[in-house]
Amino acid sequence: MRKAKAEAHQKRITVVSNSPGETQRLGMWVGRHLRPGDVVCLKGEMGSGKTLFTRGIATGVGVPQGRGVRSPTFTLVHEYVGQYPMYHLDLYRIQGEEELEGIGWEEYLYGAGITVIEAAEKMMEVRLPEDRLDIVLERDGVRRRRLTLVGHGRHFESLVTALVKQHQ
Ligand SMILES: Nc1ncnc2c1ncn2[C@@H]1O[C@H](COP(=O)(O)OP(=O)(O)OP(=O)(O)O)[C@@H](O)[C@H]1O
Numbered sequence: 001m002r003k004a005k006a007e008a009h010q011k012r013i014t015v016v017s018n019s020p021g022e023t024q025r026l027g028m029w030v031g032r033h034l035r036p037g038d039v040v041c042l043k044g045e046m047g048s049g050k051t052l053f054t055r056g057i058a059t060g061v062g063v064p065q066g067r068g069v070r071s072p073t074f075t076l077v078h079e080y081v082g083q084y085p086m087y088h089l090d091l092y093r094i095q096g097e098e099e100l101e102g103i104g105w106e107e108y109l110y111g112a113g114i115t116v117i118e119a120a121e122k123m124m125e126v127r128l129p130e131d132r133l134d135i136v137l138e139r140d141g142v143r144r145r146r147l148t149l150v151g152h153g154r155h156f157e158s159l160v161t162a163l164v165k166q167h168q
């Protein structure tokens with residue numbers, strides 16, 4: 001019984017995006033399904049669409065001018081307010097994990113807001129919450145991207161399951 005229930009949830013889906021707009025719309029869908037305290041980790045090479053996806057999430061979370069979301073250039077973190085507080089961390093430029101201490105990373109990751117982390121691979125995995133949504137973005141041509149979403153924990157597994165249903 002238990003097993004059947006677990007199998008009813010899917011952990012992983014790969015979605016192909018054929019334009020920046022499609023990537024943003026997928027982000028928006030994800031944003032609409034997030035709850036306070038949720039963490040989304042984005043990984044992928046430069047130009048794979050992490051910031052664009054984050055902009056979509058912000059719009060989905062209800063951040064006015066979600067479109068204004070861009071890479072935090074000089075600051076590691078940008079804070080927005082939508083339906084819930086949203087934190088956008090871009091770890092691309094961090095030199096070492098000490099910099100994370102400087103911004104009080106735990107309050108973002110384990111607080112009541114929604115946290116989106118770009119270049120999450122720069123952070124030790126043990127610091128990330130077990131329940132989270134991991135997304136890997138890959139370039140596949142000028143306008144094509146492959147986005148693989150992996151849900152960890154019940155809430156994110158059901159989110160992925162809902163997305164799988166939409167793509168059936
Ligand atoms: N299908 C697509 N999805 C997302 N972006 C696309 C797509 N096709 C083309 N692009 C272009 O790729 C670029 C993605 O830029 P974006 O800043 O989101 O990437 P990034 O992963 O955040 O890069 P960085 O590592 O520099 O932070 C944009 O210029 C966008 O127009």
Ligand SMILES: [Mg+2]
Pocket residue numbers: 050051052071090118
């Ligand atoms: Mg970026």
